[in-house]
Amino acid sequence: MILTRYRPALLALIGLPLIIILYWTQQPLILSSFGARILANQGTTLALAAMAQMAVVLTRGVDLSVGAMVGLSNAIAATYMGDSLTSATLTIIAVLLIGTAAGALNGVIVAVGRIQPIIVTLASLYIYGGLALLVLPEPGGSVPDWFATGLTDSTGPVPNGLIFLLAVIFLVWLPIMSSRLGRSIYAVGDNEGAAYVSGLNVVRAKIVAYAMSGLLAALAGLFLTAQTTSGDATIGSGYTLNSVAAVVFGGVPLMGGRGVVLGPVLAAYFLSIIVSVLFAAGISPFYQSVVQGGLLIIVLAAGSYRALSSPNWLQVLRA
Amino acid sequence: MNATLQGRRSSPALLIAEHSVLVAYILLLLLVGVAIALNPAFGSLGNLKAQLLIASFVGIIAIGQTFVILTGHIDLSVPWNLTFSAILAATCYANGYGIPAAFGLGIGFGALVGAFNAVGVAIFRVHSLVWTLATNALLQGLALLYINGQPPRSTIPPFWRDMVTGDVGGLPMAALLWLVLAVLTIVVLKRTSFGRKVYATGTNETAAFLSGIDTRLVYLTVFIISGASSAVAGLLLTGYASQTYLGMGNDYLLVPIAAVIIGGTSVLGGTGGYVGSIAGTLMVVVLQAVLSTAQIGQAGKNIIFGGIILLLVLLYGRAARVND
Amino acid sequence: MDATYAQEGHRRPLLAAGGIVKRFGGTLALDRADLACFPREIHALHGANGAGKSTMVKILSGIFAPDTGTITLRGQPVSFANPREAASHGIGTVFQELSLFAHMTVAENVMIGREPTGLLGRIASGKLRRDVQILLERLKITHLDPDAMVADLSLADRQLVEIAKALAGDPGVLILDEGTSALAPREVDRLFAILRHLRLEGRAVIFISHRMAEARELVDRVTIFRNGQSVVTAPMQDLDDEAIVEHMLGRRVEQSFERKAGVPPSVTPLLRARGLTVADRIKDLDLTLEAGEVVGLGGREGQGQGDLLLALFGAYRRLGGRIECRGQPIRTGTPWRGKAAGIALIPEDRKVQGLLQPMGILPNLTLATLPRFARHGLINRGQEDALAGNLQDRLAIKAASLRLPVRSLSGGNQQKVVLAKWLATGADIFLFYDPTRGIDVGTKQSFYRLIEELAATGKAVLLYSTETAELVGLCHRVLVMNDGRITAELKGDGLSEAAIIQAGASAGVASPERALH
C-alpha cells in the first residue's frame, strides 16, 4: 500500500539521481559541499512553489497565481525587511500572513463563489502581480545578511536550503496533511460529492488548501529573497507553469485526490538542475529549450506506460 | 450525484446560468458603454475598426481554444506555435515559394503541432496542461534553431499586409475572415455530428467512447483545429506587423483562454460554445484597450484587469456546477 | 417477527419526518410525505423509481433541506444544515451512489472525518487501522484488507465498505438506500444479521431495496411512497408482495416469467467466439449466441462475466482468439468496431458509462447513430427529432421534453435511454451488464418484456445479472463462469436458481483478487 502510493513519484525518484550523476560526470565538483549547496539552492524555490501548487491540485484545482504570489512576497520582503532584527522578523511574519490571506482569498472565491479555479487564479495572477509592482515599482530593496546566509549557506556539509525545505515539509506540510483536515483535502479532490455527503466540510477543506498554497508560495518568495538578497516584482512569473510541470512530473495527477509530496519536490529539483547540466555539458543555449521541452515530453510519455499497457479501455480512459 | 447536491442554488443564479451567453453580451455592451463614456473617441468608427482588427487575432485563437476547452482540455502551446508557423511561412515566401504554398506550409505546420499535442493527450493520456506546455518549450527551442539565431525573415507579401489591415465593405479584412471562421465554428459546433462528438467527449469521455465514438479522433481534430487557428492568427499578425519576430505570440497565451472562459465555456468541458467566446473576446480586447491608454501605472492596470475578470465570472460563471 | 416489535405503541418515534415537501424547479419530488421509524425497528421504504425515496433519504441525511415539513429526532424538532449535522445527530446513511474515495484505503474510507487523532491532530494511522479491523471483524467482513485501495475493489466490496463506513459513526438510525444491490446472497445474509443486531441494540434502520423478497423476513414495518406521497404505512406481515407492488404502482402488475423453450444451435450462429482470451480476465473461452436466444451469465461476482461482455463489445484491446458474426470474422478491440459488427453494450454504470448526464435526452438517444441523419457531417434536425421521438414512443420513456437533461429522468427511464440509443443502431447482438440493478419493479417488468421482444425479433441477448431469478426467468441458457472460464452450461430443466448458485460455488476456486491496476 505504501508502495502503491509512492509509485507515481517513481519517475522523479529515479530521474533526479540520474540527472545528478549525469551532472557529476560533467562536473565532478558538484558532489562537494559547495556543489551540494548549489544544487540545493537552485531547486528549493521551485520545490516550495511546487508544494504550493500541489496543495491546490490535490483538491482538483490549479493555481495560476503561484508565480505572482512568489513575486509579491519577494517584493514585500525586500522592500520592508531593512537591517534590524525587529523589522526583518515583522516583515517575514507579514509576508507569511499576506501569502496565506491571498491564497485563502482565492480559496474563498473558488469554494464559496463556485467558480472554476483556473479562471479565479488567472484573475488573481494579474491582481497579485499588480500589487507586487505597486510595492516595488523597480527592482531593488535589500535583506539583512543573516537572513540571506541563514537560508542559503551550509551547516557543515548540509545546505541550509535543504534544511529549510525539510523543515517546511515536516513542520507545515506533513502535520497538516496527516490531520483530519489534510485527509479532507485529499477527499475533496478524490470525490467532492462523497466528501460532502460524508459530512466533511468541503468549503473549509478547499479554503485551507488554497491558503496553504499561498503560505507555501510566500515561503518560496522568502527563500528566493534570501537567495537574491533583493526584490523584483516580476521575478516569480516562471514559477507558475513550472510548478504545474513539477507537480505532474512528480506523479500528482491534475485530477486530484492522490499524490505524495516527495514527487513534486524531487521533480522540482530535477527540472531546475537540467539548465546547469546543459551548461556543464557545453550545450549551446540555442538548444536549451529543445532539450528541456524534449526531455519533459519524453518523461511524460514514459510515465504513461499504464495508459499504453492496459488492455482495458475503461482503465485507459481513467488513467 | 453532485448535480443534485447543488440543489440549494437561488433561482436568479439559475436564471443567469441558463442565459450566460446573453448576459455576456449585455456585459459587453455595458463595457463598451463605459469605455465610450470615459473617452468618447473610443466610439469612433476608426477605433471600433481598430479594436475589431485586434480582436480578430484573439478571436481566431479562441476558436481553437473553444474546441479544445469544450473537450475539457487546454492548449498552452499557442505562443510558439503561432510564432514558428508565421516564421516558417515568411521564410518559405522569402525563399521563393508562392503565397499559397508558403501559407499552406505555415498552417500545415500549426496543424501538425496540434496533432502532436493530441498524441500526448489521446495516446499517452498526459494532461494537456503539461503536455502542451512542454510542446511550447520545445517549439521555442526549435524556432531558435530554425532561424539559426538570426532575426526571422520579414519579407511579407505587400498584398497580404494591405489585405489584413485593409477594409472590405467597412470592415477590416481580418475581422471579415474572423467572421467567416466564427460562423463556420458555430455551425460545426452546433449543427454537425463532429460538434456533437466534441460536446459528448467533453461531457463524459467514457460514455462517448462506449457509444462508439472514437474520442481519440475527436481530440486529434480539436487540437489540429487549435494548432491551425494559432497558425492563421500568426499569419494575420505577420500581415498586421509587416514582419515576423520572436515572441510575437507572447500576448496570446492567457488572453484567448480568458476570453473563452468569460464567454461562458466551462474548463471542465461539455458546456459553452463559440457564440459566448466572441463576446468574451470582445470584452477582453475592449478591456485591454481601455486599460492600455488609461494613465495609471502598470500595477493599477493589472489589478483592474484581474478584478474585472473576477467580477465577470462572479456574475455569471459561478453557476457552473461541479459535475462527477 | 421479532418480539421487540410489539412494544412499539409505548414509544415515540426515533426519527420522524412529517409533511415533507420538496420541489426541484418545476417538479414536485416530495408532496407532504411522512416517514417515521421507532427504536428497535427495521423499517422498509418502498416505491417506484422517482417516487421520492432517495429525496427523502437525502433530506434525512442533511443533503437537502425540505421546503416545508418537520423532522423530529426523539420528539425534538431538528433541522440539518448539511450532512455533517445529520451525522452528529446519529444518522448514518449508506448511499445509492457510493460515497467512497477511490484513492484511499478501506480503513481511511471507513473512518473518514472521524479518524482517531494523536499529538497535534495527527491521525493515528495505526489505531485507525486497528479500529477498522475490529469493526470489520465485528461485521464479519473478514475478507476485506483495511489497507486495500477502494479503487481496486469490486462493487460488492465497495458496498460493504460503504456499510462499514456508515456504521463506524455508531448511528442511532441507519439508512440504507439500495445498499445491497451488488451483494451476493451470502453477503446479504451477513448484512441482515448485522441489521438485526442493531435492532437488538435499540437502534432503527430504514431500509430501501428493490429486492422485496430478500427483505421480507427482516422488516418490521413498511412505508410505501408513490409520486412523492406516502400512501401507506403498515406492519410488514399485513402486506403481501402483490399488495406492495399495487401500492407502489397504483395498479396491478402481471407476474412475470414463463419458461423458455430452447433455441436449436445453427451452423452460423449470430455470434461465435473461439478461444477468446483477454489479459488475465478471460481464459480461452468459447461461446455461441443464436438469433432469438437469450443467454445468461451467472456465477459469483467478479469471475469475468463483465469482462466478457466488455471484450465482445470492444472495450478491451489486444484480444486473443477470434470472434465471428454470422460466420464472418470481425475486427474487435474498439467499441466502434463492435458497433459496426452490430453489437451493443448496455454498460454496468449507466450514469458514468452510459449517459451524458448534463446533456439533453435527445442527443443521448442519437449519440450512437449520428451518421445516419448527418449528411456531410451536418445534422438534419428533422430526422433526428423523428428518430428520437420514435424511440421515446417505442420504449415509453417518460419525459416532458426530450430537450431536458437526461439526469432529470428517473433511473429506469435513464436505463431505457441507454437501450434506446442502441436499438437505434439496428444492432442484433445485445450485451446487458446487470441492467435492472436499482430499478423498480414496474420498470423491471417492462425491461423483461423488452428483452423478450428483442429475442422474439431475432436478436441475440447476452445477459449478465446479479439476480439469479432474472437469469432463470429470462434466459434460454445460462453459462456459469468461474475465474474467466465457462464452467457450466445450464438449460431446460437443469436451469434453476439453486443450480446456478451451486454451479458457481462448486468450482471451489477462491475468487482471485480483482486487480484493476
Place this chain on the structure above:
Amino acid sequence: MAAEACLKPWQDGTKPARWPTKPGPYKIAISNSYIGNTWRTEMVQVAKSYVSRPEVAKDVASLRVASAGNDVAAQIAQLNEMTLAGVDAIILNAASPTGLNSAINQAAAAGILVVSFDNVVTTPKAIKLNQDQYQMGKAWAQFVLDQTGGKGSVLMVRGVAGTFVDQERTRAAMELFKPYPDLKLTEVYGEWDDGTGQKVTANALAAGGKFDAVWSQGGTTGVCRAIQQAGQKIPPTAGEAENGFRKLAYELKFPMLSIGQSPTLSALSIMAAVNILKGEPTPSEISIPLPVVTNETLEPGKNFFPDLPDSLFTAINIGACGLEFDVNEVLAQKV
C-alpha cells in the same frame, strides 16, 4: 583598438578596475538570462563573431554561453556552476539587477572576473559596462522638445514595467519634460515588442487622436506602423535602433532620432575582460558611447539594411570602439 575612446569611465572619478593579472589565453563564459528574442540572439552571435577574430582568438581560449530562461535562481546556479568550472571571466547579462549579487561576490572571491552588461548588476564586485540609459532617455526627450517646441501631444511608449531600464529612461524624459506644462503626455507600455507597441499605439491613437511626436523605448517599428495604419503621417519619432524603424524613416523621411542599445555590448564586455586580465588600464564602470543615428546620418547598408528583417537591431557597430562587424557575417554564426 581604440580601447580608451571606447571603454570610457562612467563618470569623472570612476575608479579604474583593479584585478590580479593573469597570462592568457582566457576561458570566458557568458551567462545570459533569456534567449527568446532577437536582441539576445544577436548579442550572443556578435560575441561569438568577435572571439572568432584572429586578434581576439589568441587571447580567448574558450567561450561558452549559457542561458537561464529568465529565472534568477537558475542564473545564480549558473554563476556558481561557472565558478566551479573555473573560468577566468564571466560576462553577465543579468535576469535581475540585484538578485545575483551574492553569487557574483562568491565568484569574485573565487578569483573570477565578472563583467556585467546591458541589464547590469548593482554589486561593486562586478565590472559594469553599459550604455547610459538615462542619457538615452534624455536624448530622445530632447529630440521631442526640439521638434515640438515644448508644446503639443506626445506619445510615450514605455518598456516593461518594473524594470530598471524602463525606470531610468522614463525618469530622464520626465525630468526634461517637467518644465513644459503644454506637453500633453500619453504613456503606454509597449514591452519593447513590435506587436505590443503596435497594439497599444493603435489604442492610444483611438483615444488621443493625433500625436505631434513620439518618444519610444522600443518596438518602434510597430509604433510607426500603427500610426501609418491609422492613416496618419508619422510625426517626429525618437526611438530604438530597429532596422524596420530606420527603413521606414529612410523611406518616408519623417524626422527621427534612433539610438540603440547595442548587441555589441557583449563583445565589448569580452574586450574589457581581456584588457583587465591583461592588466591594461580599464575603468570599473564603463560607459559605451551611444550610437546615435539621425535623418542626416541614415545610410543604407551601413547603419540600416533594407534587405534584412525589420526586427534586426542595427546598432552593432560602435564607431568609437573601432569595432566594425559585417552584419551578414554575424548572422551567419553557427548557433
